[in-house]
Amino acid sequence: MAARKSADKKPSKSNTSKEELLDHYREMLLIRRFEEKAGQLYGMGLIGGFCHLYIGQEAVVVGLEAAAEEGDKRITSYRDHGHMLASGMDPKGVMAELTGREDGYSKGKGGSMHMFSTEKHFYGGHGIVGAQVPIGTGLAFADKYKDNGRVTFTYFGDGAANQGQVYESFNMASLWQLPVIYVVENNQYAMGTSMQRSSSTPDIYKRGEAFAIPGEAVDGMDVLAVKEAGLRATEHCRAGDGPYILEMKTYRYRGHSMSDPAKYRTREEVQKVREERDAIEHVRELLLQGKHASEDELKAIDKDIKNVVNDAAEFAKNSPEPAVEELWTDIYA
Amino acid sequence: MATEVLMPALSPTMEEGTLAKWLVKEGDEVASGDILAEIETDKATMEFEAVDEGIIGKILIDEGTEGVKVNTPIAVMVEDGESVDDIAAPAANEDDAKDSAPKETDRPDGDKAPAQPTRQSAPPETDIPEGTDMRSTTVREALRDAMAEEMRADDTVFLMGEEVAEYQGAYKVSQGLLDEFGARRVIDTPITEHGFTGLAAGAAMGGLRPIVEFMTFNFAMQAMDQIINTVAKTRYMSGGQMSCPIVFRGPNGAAARVAAQHSQDYAAWYAHVPGLHVVMPYSASDAKGLLKTAIRGDNPVIFLENELLYGQSFDVPEMDDYTVPFGKARIWREGEDVTIVSFGIGMKYALEAADALAEDGITAEVIDLRTLRPLDYDTVLNSVKKTNRCITVEEGWPVASIGNHLSATIMERAFDYLDAPVINLTGKDVPLPYAANLEKLALVTTKEVIEAARAVTYR
Ligand SMILES: Cc1ncc(C[n+]2csc(CCOP(=O)(O)OP(=O)(O)O)c2C)c(N)n1
Ligand SMILES: [Mg+2]
Numbered sequence: 001m002a003a004r005k006s007a008d009k010k011p012s013k014s015n016t017s018k019e020e021l022l023d024h025y026r027e028m029l030l031i032r033r034f035e036e037k038a039g040q041l042y043g044m045g046l047i048g049g050f051c052h053l054y055i056g057q058e059a060v061v062v063g064l065e066a067a068a069e070e071g072d073k074r075i076t077s078y079r080d081h082g083h084m085l086a087s088g089m090d091p092k093g094v095m096a097e098l099t100g101r102e103d104g105y106s107k108g109k110g111g112s113m114h115m116f117s118t119e120k121h122f123y124g125g126h127g128i129v130g131a132q133v134p135i136g137t138g139l140a141f142a143d144k145y146k147d148n149g150r151v152t153f154t155y156f157g158d159g160a161a162n163q164g165q166v167y168e169s170f171n172m173a174s175l176w177q178l179p180v181i182y183v184v185e186n187n188q189y190a191m192g193t194s195m196q197r198s199s200s201t202p203d204i205y206k207r208g209e210a211f212a213i214p215g216e217a218v219d220g221m222d223v224l225a226v227k228e229a230g231l232r233a234t235e236h237c238r239a240g241d242g243p244y245i246l247e248m249k250t251y252r253y254r255g256h257s258m259s260d261p262a263k264y265r266t267r268e269e270v271q272k273v274r275e276e277r278d279a280i281e282h283v284r285e286l287l288l289q290g291k292h293a294s295e296d297e298l299k300a301i302d303k304d305i306k307n308v309v310n311d312a313a314e315f316a317k318n319s320p321e322p323a324v325e326e327l328w329t330d331i332y333a
Numbered sequence: 334m335a336t337e338v339l340m341p342a343l344s345p346t347m348e349e350g351t352l353a354k355w356l357v358k359e360g361d362e363v364a365s366g367d368i369l370a371e372i373e374t375d376k377a378t379m380e381f382e383a384v385d386e387g388i389i390g391k392i393l394i395d396e397g398t399e400g401v402k403v404n405t406p407i408a409v410m411v412e413d414g415e416s417v418d419d420i421a422a423p424a425a426n427e428d429d430a431k432d433s434a435p436k437e438t439d440r441p442d443g444d445k446a447p448a449q450p451t452r453q454s455a456p457p458e459t460d461i462p463e464g465t466d467m468r469s470t471t472v473r474e475a476l477r478d479a480m481a482e483e484m485r486a487d488d489t490v491f492l493m494g495e496e497v498a499e500y501q502g503a504y505k506v507s508q509g510l511l512d513e514f515g516a517r518r519v520i521d522t523p524i525t526e527h528g529f530t531g532l533a534a535g536a537a538m539g540g541l542r543p544i545v546e547f548m549t550f551n552f553a554m555q556a557m558d559q560i561i562n563t564v565a566k567t568r569y570m571s572g573g574q575m576s577c578p579i580v581f582r583g584p585n586g587a588a589a590r591v592a593a594q595h596s597q598d599y600a601a602w603y604a605h606v607p608g609l610h611v612v613m614p615y616s617a618s619d620a621k622g623l624l625k626t627a628i629r630g631d632n633p634v635i636f637l638e639n640e641l642l643y644g645q646s647f648d649v650p651e652m653d654d655y656t657v658p659f660g661k662a663r664i665w666r667e668g669e670d671v672t673i674v675s676f677g678i679g680m681k682y683a684l685e686a687a688d689a690l691a692e693d694g695i696t697a698e699v700i701d702l703r704t705l706r707p708l709d710y711d712t713v714l715n716s717v718k719k720t721n722r723c724i725t726v727e728e729g730w731p732v733a734s735i736g737n738h739l740s741a742t743i744m745e746r747a748f749d750y751l752d753a754p755v756i757n758l759t760g761k762d763v764p765l766p767y768a769a770n771l772e773k774l775a776l777v778t779t780k781e782v783i784e785a786a787r788a789v790t791y792r
Contacts, residue, residue, distance in 0.1 A: 049589065109767055109768060128552065130555075260379070264499065322771055324771070
């Protein structure tokens with residue numbers, strides 16, 4: 001077992017097909033436009049409470065979903081809209097949950113942080129930092145128990161990586177060789193606390209070493225690098241070799257939630273990442289340079305996606321509030 | 334096509350804000366992500382970004398304007414080539430947000446915006462010397478002042494928690510403390526509640542007096558074992574040799590639409606535990622006086638605050654050393670017909686109900702318990718003996734609630750005085766839903782208090 005750092009290696013782009021690149025482009029753009037719209041609806045008071053946007057981190061879920069197979073599971077924190085869209089959940093149902101309406105995935109009862117889909121094997125949507133990590137480990141336990149060849153993608157943040165239950169999970173996952181991929185979405189901040197101010201050592205991917213879990217750091221802004229790392233990890237898990245850690249070096253462009261005064265980082269820092277490392281821009285360039293798509297074709301895709309998102313927003317505005325009886329349902333079987 | 338830029342809601346509790354500064358001017362071209370303006374919310378100054386690209390056609394609200402309601406058009410954006418002169422009256426808003434948005438009055442906090450400080454005064458405490466000046470202070474400031482005063486007085490007192498130092502507190506309660514006391518005494522922790530709670534227990538055994546801020550009490554569940562099994566029991570288990578004088582404080586209870594995992598009232602949970610003191614203030618003066626008592630005391634204290642109350646203003650006495658003792662309820666208003674017992678944000682509903690009842694000639698005696706452990710039974714019992722009726726109001730769940738405990742006590746000790754069964758008003762027996770309409774139904778309301786008061790007075 002060895003921790004390695006694949007962020008340094010250039011991912012091979014030669015064997016990536018045009019269709020694949022276009023798919024990545026579409027999926028990432030869908031997440032971004034969806035999140036921008038969610039931000040807008042929040043500003044208008046149509047979405048309330050906490051709302052954590054995924055803008056900037058799109059390549060992580062899109063790349064890993066490209067490495068997933070039907071039946072694989074995923075679980076994450078409250079910053080979950082991107083994961084749901086990438087897993088194939090309906091933007092309309094997600095947006096309607098954000099507005100707290102009847103047609104939302106949780107009938108309006110869960111909200112932004114708490115959505116689930118049995119059909120898409122999406123296990124939430126968790127508000128307590130770190131709590132999804134043992135749960136994801138348990139999903140993998142069930143898969144191993146059933147011997148069904150499935151893996152579970154368990155996503156958590158750099159801040160969550162300091163919760164004790166993460167390491168309790170690592171130990172059990174390694175001890176019992178569970179098919180779980182721990183995906184650390186290291187966007188460098190936990191609310192206003194940078195990695196350096198919260199973590200004694202900088203490399204989260206190495207934290208499995210003590211438990212004999214291999215890990216690697218990945219450029220989480222490069223969807224192709226993410227996908228390749230995802231394939232290595234799933235292969236490892238499916239071969240019965242136990243858990244795997246992927247530390248995705250990524251960045252969140254927006255505030256932690258909607259009410260974030262953002263005094264902990266400079267405007268320039270954000271701008272620099274947006275300009276130099278943006279995941280969508282990167283694929284856009286590959287498409288144009290490789291002559292896989294013309295500006296006009298990409299514009300048409302943009303337009304399609306805007307329509308999908310606008311439709312979702314319209315749907316979410318017009319869906320009725322849940323019936324008052326719903327207050328008392330779904331508490332017991 | 335011209336689009337209006339609307340005053341955004343930038344926090345779960347924001348209903349209006351100050352348009353502090355425009356960072357663009359009319360005619361400027363903006364891209365998505367550019368900062369348009371700085372807006373002051375109830376919690377902080379925030380940058381407001383453009384969502385779409387376009388040109389600033391017209392600025393409708395001048396910078397420096399206060400009290401701009403969420404959703405008010407503040408500017409108009411036009412597309413390239415469009416003339417600013419083409420803009421019709423800003424009423425041409427093609428967005429139907431206003432129609433389909435849940436109505437303002439549907440908000441769980443009712444018609445009173447929590448961000449809008451309302452000035453309220455309680456009857457003076459007997460121990461405030463006559464002629465003492467009173468200063469209108471928010472609960473948020475009162476808590477900070479209490480910590481600062483105690484930290485000045487005792488070097489062993491320190492504050493730790495997530496985002497308490499550099500960020501100035503997730504809810505800005507610790508504003509300025511890092512500047513005054515430095516990083517040795519105001520400490521940002523990693524997100525590791527069980528760990529730092531245990532660490533605080535050890536630090537307390539080692540002679541320090543930690544104040545531990547939980548970003549919200551929902552996250553204290555991660556630390557429940559250390560709180561109950563170590564902190565509450567150390568004095569007893571060590572035969573009195575050592576103890577854990579820690580103050581655990583932070584917001585508790587529902588805020589505004591933050592859903593099931595972030596909206597719970599833990600008053601009854603902690604009140605169950607021998608070895609803990611449990612405090613839940615309503616007013617700013619109580620918040621200050623009780624927090625000072627908590628920090629000085631030799632027992633562990635669970636200090637339950639409320640996000641919706643942070644911005645509310647109350648009169649606080651200007652005294653060098655204002656403390657409020659534990660175990661002493663405060664009678665907010667005297668009455669003859671019914672006793673309403675509450676604490677924390679429940680007091681808001683109790684007092685509003687008392688106002689409404691007074692108009693109909695029913696006088697309610699409203700008691701704020703202030704501390705749940707120790708609990709001032711005598712004040713409640715004496716009142717019930719006078720009014721012969723009692724209702725209790727709290728936000729937590731109904732089973733094994735504080736109200737249940739009070740009812741039992743009243744039955745045991747004042748049975749013959751009762752002219753009606755005691756009614757316990759609580760949150761509904763459900764996890765808190767996100768949907769605006771359901772959330773409102775799940776929480777206790779002023780209307781329910783009024784109805785209960787009518788029921789026990791048979792009026
Ligand atoms: C146990 C717990 N403690 C604190 C919080 C409050 N909180 C919510 S998100 C967050 C920061 C988490 O940062 P990170 O894990 O890096 O994820 P990111 O938000 O960057 O995606 C904090 C402190 C919480 N929800 N749960
Ligand atoms: Mg993070």
